[in-house]
Amino acid sequence: MSPAEAFGARLRRAMDTRGPLCVGIDPHASLLSAWGLDDDVAGLERFARTTVEALAGRVAVLKPQSAFFERFGSKGVAVLERTVADARAAGALVLMDAKRGDIGSTMAAYAATYLDPGSPLFSDAVTVSPYLGFGSLRPALDAAAASGCGVFVLALTSNPEGAEVQRATAAGGRSLAQVMLDHIAAENAGAEPLGSVGAVVGATLGDAGADLAVNGPLLAPGIGAQGATPADLPAVFGASVGDVVPSVSRAILRHGPGAAALGEAAERFSDEVRAAVGHRNERFR
Template structure:
């Protein structure tokens, strides 16, 4: 139920981190790209083929270290339908390796459309008499600006198929405060109100670790606000972007966890995927480099956070 599956994987691996899988051609070592471009030309198909090899290699190198992966939809969409086929294959392969998959899609739309997004990413679509699964992730990120009817269709699917969502509260980017930090309601902020709404939307769906199916995104780059969000959202599992490349540290992200080290997962994308760019071996060691970076991140976070 709810985030139990993810929390259990985190406990088993003593590692509350998720490896981002940003499908950027420029992150793929030259020797892999070369083969794909020879096969398909410098086309979206060629790029998707190269990234497929890279994603598989990364998953093979990481699956016994990290509990989860997070493909970022934007990079897959950038490769058109070939990228979306790559997204499907990547999610399937990650599942074969026992990983929890968070599709970072940040969707949000009116009820009937939210239902379609929910079918696409967590559920299934009826074609004639047949139920056809689409991307079949375990969890997605959502934008709650449109209100409860943009989130509820996802929560319905979560209940039916044991999945979860993360709704944006306070994001890690420099401009996040322009709307999110404006004073709002009674002595609150826009992101504070969003935090309250998410706790309300999720109420009643708590799993055995006490977290609802409606998680929240709270960036590592704002540690004071992270602390505050953790306190205000006791039943909410947090996804924490912004560690590493964006500037968040292990000291910062400790505030996302509860006293027992539960209730949060920290993302790193470039830090793991692009670790090979710092070893001077032209990416021939990209798997070892990614694995080392993931282990270093796990150990870095463990300096401040102990998982019971």
């Protein structure tokens, strides 16, 4: 696989062969405890390694939540580096859930951290926040394009507090979220089979109330612990449901620490997603 191949193309292939599912690696203290692990670096490493071993060969995307590693300082970041490398080596695409957002040289530094092939945290994609203005993301967008990576832009998130910003009316009468979605669509114009700039749109919204035709992937958090189910996806995403990458974390991770149980839980969710969105999976054809 060429390292310059666009993320959108790599993601579409992964979705078609493994099913359109993203599993978060979220080592909450409560999950470590439920697995019988201590809330320390050793517990973190065991949790992350088990999750990667169980799922990296099965699902399209693994999504480490950076904050749960960073809380342990440099040793936690070292575990995150190994987690990313091991997951990618096993065939999963890695989406770093970092939600970075800044301007100028600082945004460029974040881009170098996650989107430069020479970085120890190099990932296939990263989540970013556009609410310092979409133009502030340019260093990340350019770095991603250069390295064949992706960027997922927060648009309509699953947390209820997000509405006060994302649903606010911008110039011209569009919601601020729609402004961001329109920028994403412009970035993806002409891309085939799928653009590399994605949007984060919560599966809990009921009705997105926005034009989601961005020609890019739609990361859909909120399934499982936050209350949404795969059956909710068509109502939220409409005609764009085929580009949805549902994200599930605790509802799968709670089945650990056994690798077999984790894998079975992921397969069940993947089957439910395929049934809900009519998505093919080459492994079962």
